[in-house]
Amino acid sequence: MSPTAALQRPPASPPLSILMYHQIGRFPRPKAHRALYCDIGRFRSQLRYLKWAGFTVMSLEDAWRCLFQGAPLPARGVVLTVDDGYENFAQHAWPALQEFGFTATVFLVSSLIGKPSAWLKDFDQQPPLMDAATIRRLRREGAHFGSHAVSHPRLSQLAPEQMRAEIFDSKAALEDLLGEDVPDFCYPYGDYNERARDLVQEAGYRTGLTCIRGAANWATNPFEIPRKAISYGDNLIGYAWKLHAKHARKG
Template identity: 50%
Template structure:
């Protein structure tokens, strides 16, 4: 029985020392390779986020074993470690970029005493786009949108779109809420900016009942074995908090 689309959320991919904290922002490259090999071997349908949007809008039937691969922040180690594996299997991927920090260190890590891995440069992003990688917005400064005043939310969302469209020379219809932080003001700002699709950190499969601007995802982190990832994918989770719905999308009672 089809329970929807498992949108998987990754951050960094690479070789990392054992850790106890902040594990959700790391994935070991050997485990990532095993996860992708499993998807390929057992016939999972890896969708682009454009295809996910079409499914959620009812324009395309949700395939069996549907999966989408998303990567937050735009680390250089995506290019080094994840992209060659994705190319091997010809899997589409969505990388969400922090428009104001392109080519800079991930400076917010310093607050936790962690190293600040580099984010991809504009040249690298353009190269990956030519090679078929998809890109979306992740705000200008990687702030928790629900904690900002409304004017700041609008700037973070709309300026991000304008900056990335200037960089890529094409429309950027996809967005991801930094830290998963969003409220109705953030969702409305995303709609007003002209994004067609946005992802959260709410844990569930995406279905046609979801607002395209608050799609759920399932995080893959440092400690997840292949069995653990498969367990997450086959659980029909429900979010810990109800999704925020725009009035225009509210389902009838």
């Protein structure tokens, strides 16, 4: 991937953060891959902080309007994104979000709806992913969904036709599942190259979300939008620091 392309311009003020989560629930303290887990107690504290500090929790569409369509940025804007679509999102994260009246965008792996997270081959478990009925219910309740490709591949390692299928077919499948446009794409592993980026645009998506660290204001291209990963180890101070940071360093 080419992170420098998205980092050539200092962010406008105020910064708009797009936070990245994966699994949210109750876990034994992870020995590795800490950015893939967030304790539900900490998640609730983080939502409470957003409310207390006066943050506007925005949809990705609203953020896109601010970043690329000239809509005014809120003084403190934040978007919550959750990758992969684990069942624990429906079980733990969504009820907490609803309590605070916040929304989030969840990125789904279109061929693994209602199945184990099969790409996590090296993990002890492949935690289950939400099924279609759950996804439709959450959408009715105000959650947003985007595409995380068909099978969660490293896109840059695929042959051109496979890459195209992962990007295009996931959009079609999720639009079929949801009965509406699916305008947002998130690169699995944050892995992409120019070809993948351009295919995301060609497929008709509005955004492409990366794992480049930084405020979303750094994006010069809507298909290379930076995010900030929230890790299992982040206490509230670390969390607040990440939220307020303008710069692309220390994720």
